[in-house]
Amino acid sequence: MLLDLLHLLTTPAPRVQRRLGYLRDSIWLMSRARRCRRAWAPHLEASQAVMRAAIAATERRDTAVVLGSGLLLDVPLADLAAAFRRVVLVDAVHLAPARRAIRALPNVEMLTADLSGAMALMTGAARDLDLRLPPVCAEPGTGLVISANLLSQLPIRPVERLEASRRPFGPWTPEDGDAFGRRIVEGHLDALAGLTARVCLVTDLDETEEDREGQVHARHDLLYGVSLGSPERAWTWELAPFGETARHRCLIHRVAGFSDWRP
Numbered sequence: 001m002l003l004d005l006l007h008l009l010t011t012p013a014p015r016v017q018r019r020l021g022y023l024r025d026s027i028w029l030m031s032r033a034r035r036c037r038r039a040w041a042p043h044l045e046a047s048q049a050v051m052r053a054a055i056a057a058t059e060r061r062d063t064a065v066v067l068g069s070g071l072l073l074d075v076p077l078a079d080l081a082a083a084f085r086r087v088v089l090v091d092a093v094h095l096a097p098a099r100r101a102i103r104a105l106p107n108v109e110m111l112t113a114d115l116s117g118a119m120a121l122m123t124g125a126a127r128d129l130d131l132r133l134p135p136v137c138a139e140p141g142t143g144l145v146i147s148a149n150l151l152s153q154l155p156i157r158p159v160e161r162l163e164a165s166r167r168p169f170g171p172w173t174p175e176d177g178d179a180f181g182r183r184i185v186e187g188h189l190d191a192l193a194g195l196t197a198r199v200c201l202v203t204d205l206d207e208t209e210e211d212r213e214g215q216v217h218a219r220h221d222l223l224y225g226v227s228l229g230s231p232e233r234a235w236t237w238e239l240a241p242f243g244e245t246a247r248h249r250c251l252i253h254r255v256a257g258f259s260d261w262r263p
């Protein structure tokens, strides 16, 4: 708790990210990752394996970009730094462990950006979603762009905020929650599809809430009905083992990995 407070006070993050709750979310994720280290290990290894396959198959070795780099738990950072002249890590928030991890890697840099295209809309600074990726993704030297367990996260805060709000965000009204979430998911995929670089996509697809007998009590589609086709690799991620959110319930996510994603 004290450690979380320290991160909240000392992390350099833009005011918008603080105000909209992105900094708090990252700190909360870091705490959960620490508590669930053992349960998460197979998922983190599987994610890294897909990214390593993408690195090995990429011919253009100038720049690699990681979207949703976060705490770098599922990102094979050393492999990327060894394989590419330059590695750019993009996230809404970069916490201290990630900042420390790149200190000894002079070819790795961090970029703070909103990848949902919704932050400016939420604060009233834009009239609609702006679904562009950072320009580095489309630079001629960029050979690999990895979307690292990011896609399902992009709509969470914006949809929550729109649904809780009594005023519209640009053309979106509080009743449009699902359509808004779907547009954010589609927007990220459309932007990835427009790149000439190889795209590696790792994302969770849905969440089930199960009891100790394996009975499913709830299921949520995390991608708002958007289908990705057959993944190269698929696995489950025990996001919240028994006791994490409820004594007799666990949360399981299905995850898909594509080392060479195309629409």
Ligand SMILES: C[S@@+](CC[C@H](N)C(=O)[O-])C[C@H]1O[C@@H](n2cnc3c(N)ncnc32)[C@H](O)[C@@H]1O
Pocket (backbone or CB within 6 Å): 022, 026, 029, 068, 069, 070, 071, 072, 073, 074, 075, 090, 091, 092, 093, 113, 114, 115, 116, 117, 148, 149, 150, 153, 154
């Ligand atoms: C499940 S985590 C990904 C884990 C990360 N790849 C790692 O290895 O730690 C999702 C990440 O998406 C980031 N994120 C969520 N919404 C974002 C947004 N609108 N723009 C940029 N990053 C965002 C979060 O800050 C978080 O780091």
